[in-house]
Amino acid sequence: MLVGNSTVSAGTYWNQFEEVSKYNADLNVAERLWVAWYAWMQNDVLATGIMSFMMHELVYFGRALPWIFIDSLGLLKAYKIQGNKIPSLREQWNCAKFVLLSHFTVELPQIWLFHPMAQFCGLSTSVPFPSPWTMAYQIAIFFVMEDTWHYFSHRALHWGPLYKAIHKIHHQYSAPFGLAAEYASPIEVMILGFGSVGPPILWCAITGNLHILTMYIWIVLRLFQAIDSHSGYEFPWSLHHFLPFWAGADHHDVHHEKFIGNYSSSFRWWDYLLDTEYTPDALKRRRENKGLKSSKAQ
Template structure:
């Protein structure tokens, strides 16, 4: 299922980049990935899926069942699935923010995270283009957080987990798409991160560490957006005047 969703969701972005569709919405319009770059990226990601992520997926089921994962009927209600998935998004975003920020510390960046920043203008397929160690570290947020929830509450159904994985993959791929649309989700949910948030991280190599939401970057002053930079300049000017 993981391969089908990952490459299936990446496929529209490949067509969009290849045929020059929606050029006016491309965030870094002068950096369009070539087919060769996308093919090389796909091969690397596929290798990572089978050597790193597949063992994690195999281990998930027995571990989750040990913690109380349900695989039987009745299925959970829509409300139950919705609030649990919302909690998973918050948990994963928190884990991702602090882990990702740690990976930007000099030695860890050079040893682990530098691979992911090979593409300063991200594209959909590059969402999981990373070193095996990084895949395991950040992947814990997606796989481990639901297990922690299940261990604490004893309430998690396999159907909820499948839907969560699909939505998380969609979020990661779309955040790396490199396109900002008038209908992008953050225009309706201002705290949602989106492609414009993460694209700046790849372009500038700093700030915007969170995956799904903007609040950690805002609260901890790692928000790297034009608005945030303007706010910092104004605050600095205010402090200078006060002195």
């Protein structure tokens, strides 16, 4: 990446940042930090790979950490959905070890290959950054696309042979907790992970308009969504109370408890449209419809 009139590394990262700032006063601090990173690394694949993997680990375990404390200290018990099933520290630790192994053996190679694949599709890593509006509408599209992929692939994974061979591992915990969001077999990690990475890559390939920062913000929000939906806690301020079509923890917790229905990740509409909701209202609606069909048949 060209910085000023030179691509030569300027010693430490902060030396590089000072060098970048001399020639790029029109950029904001975040953009100068970004340019300095790529200039200092002198290798775009390495720069993106390290940044992507570290971001994923810090966000995943950082977001799961509060739930570990809440469960371990017995806080907020009144809001625990399955109050009689609190994960022990041993369960949390065993889950963390499994997830870490998966991150280093399954996800790290994919993250490392992300930059060359994304560049081939036209993903931008340059500055200035896209506008907040551009990032917002693109991320909204990614949420819808990922939810659609997740619903149909997740539902397929509940088919007998696929469930036993692949998806059963994820259902080891009938009362989920934050760390268990990515507790899954390597095959499932790749199948459902494609729903997070695939939509941005497809969007970029079609439109040629996507910045890697947008991709990062999308992944951060997706990780937050996945961890929160596995948290096992339902609050009066939970998002679905304000956005009725949002799924949330109460939607996914039932899926783990009953092993059926509620296949979507972020939204409720696919479960509603295809009648795979597992809620009191949905069960009542099915009983009423079944009663109507029985009375017509007589």
